[in-house]
Amino acid sequence: MKRSSWTDYQKDIADDNYYYARSCIRQNFFPGSEKVFLDILSKDLGRNIFDDPLHTSCTGIGYHSDVVPLETIMTVVARQFALMSEAGYENFTSSCITSFGIYTELLNTWEEFPETEERTRENLYKATGREFKIPKNLSHTSDVIFHHREEIARKAVRKLVNVHTGEPLRVVEHIGCHYAKIFPKKGVGGSEFPYVLAGMVESWGGEIVDYPERRHCCGFGFRNYLVQANRGYSVANSHKKLESMAPFKPDFIVCNCPGCTMFLDKWQYTIAEMEGTTYGQNGQGIPVLSYEEMAGLVLGYDPWVLGMQMHQVDVEPLLDKLGVEYDPSAKYLGRNGKYIGRPERAIVNSCSEDTLYKIRR
Amino acid sequence: MKHVIIIGGGIAGMQCACTLAEKGIATTIIEKDSDLGGKIRSWHVLFPTFTPADQVLSAVRHRLAKAESVTIKTGCEAVKITPKCVTLSTGEELTCDAVVIATGFTLFDARLKEEYGYGIYDNVVTSVDLEQMFNKGEVRLTSGLTPRRIAILHCVGSRDEKVCQRHCSKVCCVTGVKQAIELKKMFPAADVFNFYMDIRMFGPGYEEMYREAQLMHNVHFVRGRISEVSPTIDGRLQIKAEDTLTGRPLKMGIDMLVLLIGMRSNDMNPTLEAESGLKCQPSGFMQPKDSFLGNVESPIEGIFYAGAVTAPKNIGESINEGTAAALAAAEWINK
Numbered sequence: 001m002k003r004s005s006w007t008d009y010q011k012d013i014a015d016d017n018y019y020y021a022r023s024c025i026r027q028n029f030f031p032g033s034e035k036v037f038l039d040i041l042s043k044d045l046g047r048n049i050f051d052d053p054l055h056t057s058c059t060g061i062g063y064h065s066d067v068v069p070l071e072t073i074m075t076v077v078a079r080q081f082a083l084m085s086e087a088g089y090e091n092f093t094s095s096c097i098t099s100f101g102i103y104t105e106l107l108n109t110w111e112e113f114p115e116t117e118e119r120t121r122e123n124l125y126k127a128t129g130r131e132f133k134i135p136k137n138l139s140h141t142s143d144v145i146f147h148h149r150e151e152i153a154r155k156a157v158r159k160l161v162n163v164h165t166g167e168p169l170r171v172v173e174h175i176g177c178h179y180a181k182i183f184p185k186k187g188v189g190g191s192e193f194p195y196v197l198a199g200m201v202e203s204w205g206g207e208i209v210d211y212p213e214r215r216h217c218c219g220f221g222f223r224n225y226l227v228q229a230n231r232g233y234s235v236a237n238s239h240k241k242l243e244s245m246a247p248f249k250p251d252f253i254v255c256n257c258p259g260c261t262m263f264l265d266k267w268q269y270t271i272a273e274m275e276g277t278t279y280g281q282n283g284q285g286i287p288v289l290s291y292e293e294m295a296g297l298v299l300g301y302d303p304w305v306l307g308m309q310m311h312q313v314d315v316e317p318l319l320d321k322l323g324v325e326y327d328p329s330a331k332y333l334g335r336n337g338k339y340i341g342r343p344e345r346a347i348v349n350s351c352s353e354d355t356l357y358k359i360r361r
Numbered sequence: 362m363k364h365v366i367i368i369g370g371g372i373a374g375m376q377c378a379c380t381l382a383e384k385g386i387a388t389t390i391i392e393k394d395s396d397l398g399g400k401i402r403s404w405h406v407l408f409p410t411f412t413p414a415d416q417v418l419s420a421v422r423h424r425l426a427k428a429e430s431v432t433i434k435t436g437c438e439a440v441k442i443t444p445k446c447v448t449l450s451t452g453e454e455l456t457c458d459a460v461v462i463a464t465g466f467t468l469f470d471a472r473l474k475e476e477y478g479y480g481i482y483d484n485v486v487t488s489v490d491l492e493q494m495f496n497k498g499e500v501r502l503t504s505g506l507t508p509r510r511i512a513i514l515h516c517v518g519s520r521d522e523k524v525c526q527r528h529c530s531k532v533c534c535v536t537g538v539k540q541a542i543e544l545k546k547m548f549p550a551a552d553v554f555n556f557y558m559d560i561r562m563f564g565p566g567y568e569e570m571y572r573e574a575q576l577m578h579n580v581h582f583v584r585g586r587i588s589e590v591s592p593t594i595d596g597r598l599q600i601k602a603e604d605t606l607t608g609r610p611l612k613m614g615i616d617m618l619v620l621l622i623g624m625r626s627n628d629m630n631p632t633l634e635a636e637s638g639l640k641c642q643p644s645g646f647m648q649p650k651d652s653f654l655g656n657v658e659s660p661i662e663g664i665f666y667a668g669a670v671t672a673p674k675n676i677g678e679s680i681n682e683g684t685a686a687a688l689a690a691a692e693w694i695n696k
Binding site: 190192193210211212213214215247248 | 475476478481589591592593594599
């Protein structure tokens with residue numbers, strides 16, 4: 001793709017000293033991603049990042065489902081900022097795309113309507129006795145990885161290249177609606193030709209796949225999923241994307257948003273069960289990675305430390321292409337070797353019955 | 362001998378100089394490009410008569426060549442204008458008895474409508490690019506093949522608040538119809554679709570041409586905007602749109618997308634306002650003294666307007682305004 005517009009959408013991304021806000025979905029479904037993000041920042045890149053146990057959900061899921069009023073979410077967000085100020089930080093980085101969208105939206109609201117900021121300050125003080133400062137820098141955690149992508153490339157132990165063919169891996173990137181569709185200038189590359197994930201993939205040797213439904217929503221869409229009767233609509237959106245990308249034969253999908261990572265991964269199982277259709281090569285699913293996992297693989301982290309056993313679609317075919325050495329028998333062993341359980345076999349998974357791992361119970 | 366400086370050597374400025382010369386008034390044309398003619402130079406044929414643009418331009422050039430006391434300064438711009446003096450970008454100061462501003466418009470940059478992928482995807486072209494292809498006598502895809510299905514999108518950079526261009530560029534609708542007919546003549550087997558918000562056929566013969574496009578050339582018209590363009594696996598383009606007459610979304614594979622880019626106000630208008638005390642309209646085009654009785658006059662006596670500097674206009678209107686501004690300037694300096 002002849003990208004020319006992404007350079008018009010640059011944003012300031014702090015280089016160091018981050019206050020980290022976790023994601024409700026990511027820490028539950030992809031806990032290794034958040035852990036490895038902290039490790040990459042502090043251990044590999046030597047940056048200072050504060051993982052504050054005091055912060056809460058931003059209540060974004062409730063906000064977008066109409067159960068949390070605007071004034072409430074403003075006060076909750078103000079409390080997060082107060083915690084950041086109290087911890088001595090000025091650079092706020094959020095793991096969740098929905099949260100990032102909300103922080104961006106509320107900061108913009110406060111700028112456009114200063115009376116709402118005043119009211120929020122009052123509400124926060126009455127409720128908690130806290131005061132807050134506006135962050136000097138707000139970024140999504142993918143912005144932070146993007147900012148350090150060349151340094152990661154220098155420390156990389158492998159590239160996003162098929163070790164068997166020497167060809168760059170073909171990657172579908174999905175940035176998530178709330179990253180840049182609401183405020184295009186707050187996302188690296190804007191909303192039409194976003195570059196935050198594409199920049200990482202290109203710096204690490206992969207090749208981006210552009211396809212007709214690239215901009216389409218993954219299907220999460222809060223009410224699409226949270227209201228059980230609407231879930232068919234959610235699946236239909238993922239189905240549309242997967243149908244569209246499949247002819248391009250991507251090696252994996254990398255997602256920005258925790259929700260998108262989850263839905264593009266798990267709905268592959270659902271579609272396979274409903275229709276018997278799989279979208280990956282060799283009749284399996286297309287592995288779906290978070291960008292933290294992608295960075296972790298490039299830097300040589302163990303896939304099971306990255307939490308990739310939590311995926312619906314098995315990642316082993318991708319690991320084999322990358323030449324990653326892994327211990328199959330350790331896949332379902334958690335911390336301290338504790339067996340965490342093994343999911344039932346599914347059509348989107350790669351491992352046939354005769355290659356089932358010997359689980360050390 | 363009285364002397365009028367004309368800023369801009371497009372069709373309106375050239376016509377203005379011809380008329381002033383016929384009145385025995387000396388003129389100096391200031392043109393920023395290396396040649397006179399303006400944007401019509403890149404046009405193929407003109408609506409609704411399909412008259413070659415070069416034929417119209419050559420006629421005016423011919424008259425200008427024969428005119429006496431016309432000085433042409435190309436490759437320079439006016440940076441400050443008063444009724445008695447024009448300061449050039451070179452620092453040179455030219456004295457005069459009146460000034461006609463005929464600086465025209467600036468073409469909308471299609472890259473700003475990122476969703477259409479201009480400059481990113483192959484075979485997404487602007488109406489100006491297409492005219493240049495017509496001029497070369499060859500419309501081809503980047504693969505070298507001929508297009509089988511072409512979509513023409515109206516109002517790119519016009520009537521669009523998102524890109525701060527609320528005005529109608531007026532001539533794009535008829536240009537879309539004209540280009541569709543030219544494409545059908547070139548590729549009779551191709552499907553040509555016009556995606557529009559409204560079809561505004563304001564001029565004589567325009568409505569007839571619109572009907573002819575449908576009846577004689579089988580050009581398709583879909584009332585709806587294209588929302589985005591994407592590449593397909595076979596190297597074509599996929600467009601998404603809404604057909605607002607049937608109330609349904611549509612997805613279509615096409616070979617070529619033509620963006621009818623609008624006229625926006627000239628980039629130098631804010632400088633004119635700041636440096637010369639003239640006024641811009643909310644659209645950015647220059648504000649004439651009066652919309653009915655002083656269309657070619659500015660609020661400053663001795664400074665006149667001609668052509669698309671005050672609003673989007675077609676070639677005929679621009680030529681007429683060149684004449685009108687010349688007559689108004691001649692009348693003023695002979696008072």
